[in-house]
Amino acid sequence: KQEVTQIPAALSVPEGENLVLNCSFTDSAIYNLQWFRQDPGKGLTSLLLIQSSQREQTSGRLNASLDKSSGRSTLYIAASQPGDSATYLCALGGSARQLTFGSGTQLTVLP
Amino acid sequence: GAGVSQTPSNKVTEKGKYVELRCDPISGHTALYWYRQSLGQGPEFLIYFQGTGAADDSGLPNDRFFAVRPEGSVSTLKIQRTERGDSAVYLCASSLSGSDTIYFGEGSWLTVV
Numbered sequence: 001k002q003e004v005t006q007i008p009a010a011l012s013v014p015e016g017e018n019l020v021l022n023c024s025f026t027d028s029a030i031y032n033l034q035w036f037r038q039d040p041g042k043g044l045t046s047l048l049l050i051q052s053s054q055r056e057q058t059s060g061r062l063n064a065s066l067d068k069s070s071g072r073s074t075l076y077i078a079a080s081q082p083g084d085s086a087t088y089l090c091a092l093g094g095s096a097r098q099l100t101f102g103s104g105t106q107l108t109v110l111p
Numbered sequence: 112g113a114g115v116s117q118t119p120s121n122k123v124t125e126k127g128k129y130v131e132l133r134c135d136p137i138s139g140h141t142a143l144y145w146y147r148q149s150l151g152q153g154p155e156f157l158i159y160f161q162g163t164g165a166a167d168d169s170g171l172p173n174d175r176f177f178a179v180r181p182e183g184s185v186s187t188l189k190i191q192r193t194e195r196g197d198s199a200v201y202l203c204a205s206s207l208s209g210s211d212t213i214y215f216g217e218g219s220w221l222t223v224v
Contacts, residue, residue: 004153031211032211034211034213036215041217042217042218043115043202043204043215043216043217043218044154044202044204044215045215046212046213046214049211049212051211089153089154091153093211096159096167096169097142097144097159097161097166097167098144098156098159098167098169098170099146099154099156099213100156101153101154101155102153103151103152103153104153
């Protein structure tokens with residue numbers, strides 16, 4: 001059974017700082033990995049999708065990497081802004097269509 | 112509609128009662144998913160529909176939970192004899208067939224008292 005761990009559970013940084021969120025998983029037989037953002041009381045918004053054959057994806061200030069051999073992914077956020085404050089979740093897609101999520105990292109960017 | 116729509120947004124019910132949660136996916140999306148999210152946790156998979164049929168219901172916790180999608184569009188998650196442990200946010204998501212890009216609704220917050 002796939003297990004997904006996100007560390008730290010919470011992170012607080014000053015505005016403008018670059019930061020890295022970590023995601024580790026136990027089963028490397030994945031189809032893809034996605035990073036989502038969740039605002040309080042809201043649903044999830046997909047940020048980046050990395051297919052199993054890819055190593056990274058970039059969108060604006062966000063860069064996500066995938067290392068299947070070590071069972072790790074990172075989400076890099078450059079020049080953080082208060083509007084980036086949210087919970088960030090990574091999710092692994094396997095052979096079935098279901099996603100297995102981590103518990104998330106709650107990010108607070110202080111103005 | 113423009114996005115995945117879920118109703119009700121909030122539901123408070125008494126232990127032992129029956130509840131229905133509705134999901135209206137993005138028009139044209141044949142794949143529909145239900146997830147459950149407890150406080151401080153990531154979403155957990157419940158069931159996946161491809162068209163009208165449940166392609167994978169392995170995440171349903173027990174036989175009190177049931178979901179239908181009779182016309183391949185709107186889906187209803189049904190919970191019988193609710194228990195306090197069922198309190199959670201129930202998230203619905205949809206995608207185009209074969210696509211890995213998935214769109215979530217804002218969820219239905221269920222509280223069982």
